[in-house]
Amino acid sequence: MKITVDFDHCEVHGDCVVAAPEVFDIGDDDDVVQVLDDNPGEELRTKVETAAKMCPVAAIKLGA
Amino acid sequence: MTLTASELGVLSTDTYAQGDPTTFGLPLDHFDYIRDNEPCFMQEFNDPMLIEKAWVVSRNEDIWEVDRNQQRYAADRGYVNMWKVTPIDPTMGGQPAMLTSDGERHRAQRQVMSKGFTPKVVAKLEEKFREYAVTIIDEALDKREFNFVQDIGHAMPMEALGDVLGVPPGDRAKFFSWVDTFAAPFDTRITPSFDYVMEAIGNLMVYSTELAEAKRQNPGDDVMSRIVAAGADAMSEDEIMGNVALLASGAAESTRTAMSHGMHEMMRNPTQMKWLRERQSDIPSSAIQEIVRIASPFTHLVRTATEDHVLQGQEISEGDIVLMLFVAGNFDPRAFDNPREFDLSREKNPHVSFGRGPHQCLGKHVASLEMKVLFEELLQRTKDIQPNGDIEYVRDAYSRGVYNLPVTLTPA
Ligand code: HEM
Ligand code: SF4
Numbered sequence: 001m002k003i004t005v006d007f008d009h010c011e012v013h014g015d016c017v018v019a020a021p022e023v024f025d026i027g028d029d030d031d032v033v034q035v036l037d038d039n040p041g042e043e044l045r046t047k048v049e050t051a052a053k054m055c056p057v058a059a060i061k062l063g064a
Numbered sequence: 065m066t067l068t069a070s071e072l073g074v075l076s077t078d079t080y081a082q083g084d085p086t087t088f089g090l091p092l093d094h095f096d097y098i099r100d101n102e103p104c105f106m107q108e109f110n111d112p113m114l115i116e117k118a119w120v121v122s123r124n125e126d127i128w129e130v131d132r133n134q135q136r137y138a139a140d141r142g143y144v145n146m147w148k149v150t151p152i153d154p155t156m157g158g159q160p161a162m163l164t165s166d167g168e169r170h171r172a173q174r175q176v177m178s179k180g181f182t183p184k185v186v187a188k189l190e191e192k193f194r195e196y197a198v199t200i201i202d203e204a205l206d207k208r209e210f211n212f213v214q215d216i217g218h219a220m221p222m223e224a225l226g227d228v229l230g231v232p233p234g235d236r237a238k239f240f241s242w243v244d245t246f247a248a249p250f251d252t253r254i255t256p257s258f259d260y261v262m263e264a265i266g267n268l269m270v271y272s273t274e275l276a277e278a279k280r281q282n283p284g285d286d287v288m289s290r291i292v293a294a295g296a297d298a299m300s301e302d303e304i305m306g307n308v309a310l311l312a313s314g315a316a317e318s319t320r321t322a323m324s325h326g327m328h329e330m331m332r333n334p335t336q337m338k339w340l341r342e343r344q345s346d347i348p349s350s351a352i353q354e355i356v357r358i359a360s361p362f363t364h365l366v367r368t369a370t371e372d373h374v375l376q377g378q379e380i381s382e383g384d385i386v387l388m389l390f391v392a393g394n395f396d397p398r399a400f401d402n403p404r405e406f407d408l409s410r411e412k413n414p415h416v417s418f419g420r421g422p423h424q425c426l427g428k429h430v431a432s433l434e435m436k437v438l439f440e441e442l443l444q445r446t447k448d449i450q451p452n453g454d455i456e457y458v459r460d461a462y463s464r465g466v467y468n469l470p471v472t473l474t475p476a
Contacts, residue, residue, distance in 0.1 A: 011171055012178045013424060026182050031175055056424045
């Protein structure tokens with residue numbers, strides 16, 4: 001599944017990191033979230049969907 | 065039910081001051097009634113210290129929607145809660161803060177401050193928090209009988225706030241005394257009159273400018289140092305004052321309140337206490353989130369509608385105030401299984417105590433860690449904790465503080 005993050009909106013809330021640490025990370029000096037894997041396998045779909053739902057500014061979009 | 069929603073007093077001080085301890089101190093039946101029958105109703109306040117009126121939104125899902133839709137529900141058009149005057153409302157003589165900014169201004173401030181709050185930074189605070197907890201519990205064990213709110217709930221959130229912000233040890237006593245007056249500006253047992261609050265705000269504003277200057281000279285690893293390092297584009301002098309006032313009013317009392325309601329519920333539910341004692345070496349996050357849910361330390365916050373629209377059948381006009389009644393949303397059966405049950409293992413917990421939108425609590429990882437560490441130390445070093453009198457609530461309809469929670473400890 002393809003992931004896109006709208007970096008203009010991301011405010012490093014970190015909810016996505018908590019929901020899907022395999023896919024998202026925030027380093028100490030990051031201004032926006034880092035996408036570790038923008039095309040993760042299907043086994044991570046539930047986690048990534050949770051991340052997208054939790055993101056307070058709805059910055060995460062999922063493709064097929 | 066013969067009363068209409070606006071007559072039920074879901075935003076009256078008396079409702080919370082005289083809450084029923086067997087229902088978390090909350091009017092749960094009234095919350096059910098408004099969610100079922102008038103999920104968006106007009107509340108008038110009729111008090112010179114309070115806003116005139118607001119649309120009250122009480123369903124969990126609607127609160128998520130209002131909180132997340134900052135285009136439609138603005139935070140930067142005045143007012144924070146039901147109080148007419150707050151130190152962070154620039155339209156009423158205060159200074160702008162994150163919570164009263166939107167869009168670019170919000171993002172700029174939040175990005176600077178959030179670096180002091182990432183999960184990794186917070187994890188580093190754990191060691192210090194544990195030292196505080198050990199000292200607090202040592203003193204409590206000497207006393208055996210005391211008011212949990214004062215003797216256990218007070219110190220940890222205050223010191224934690226001092227650490228996060230970078231308040232030097234020598235300044236902490238005066239800093240804490242200002243913070244205390246914000247806890248309950250209208251409860252005369254705590255704050256004799258509103259003049260004390262105004263004076264404390266003034267002192268705090270002056271102090272925040274001094275602290276900023278001190279950090280420019282001598283930067284550390286704290287939030288204030290990050291703010292001054294980021295420069296005036298990221299945060300103006302006014303915004304620095306506003307954000308210090310925001311932290312002073314939002315960080316300490318809320319955490320103490322959550323701990324106190326949590327302790328009270330555990331004493332009422334021996335099975336839950338036992339469940340937690342079995343996990344006392346590493347308290348799971350579900351337990352902390354459940355405590356934060358039932359505590360709902362801030363009953364509500366408000367936004368201003370930016371356009372005419374319809375919400376739950378009501379015609380909202382641009383400029384109307386929309387009030388998110390978090391505490392009602394936290395007991396909504398549409399969102400929670402058995403919402404009236406205190407369940408420390410609750411899995412699905414979409415509570416709104418920290419908010420859910422762009423303004424979602426920046427300190428939630430800090431607050432959660434404080435509670436985790438404090439309860440771990442408390443449970444590990446006691447065999448039993450029992451009530452030693454009745455719980456008494458703070459007289460306030462915004463901040464759900466506990467005034468007195470008498471307990472007796474039996475050491476392990
Ligand atoms: C259990 C304790 C706490 C509760 C219940 C709580 C609750 C809240 C709520 C409801 C909001 C507004 C959310 C919204 O409008 O969507 C908020 C915002 C905020 N909180 Fe907390 N808070 C707690 C502890 C803390 C702590 C410990 C800190 C800092 C050390 C903190 C710092 C902040 C800041 C800076 C904001 C403004 C964020 C923004 O506007 O972007 N809070 N908090
Ligand atoms: S949850 Fe949203 S805002 Fe937060 S870091 Fe992830 S993408 Fe960014």
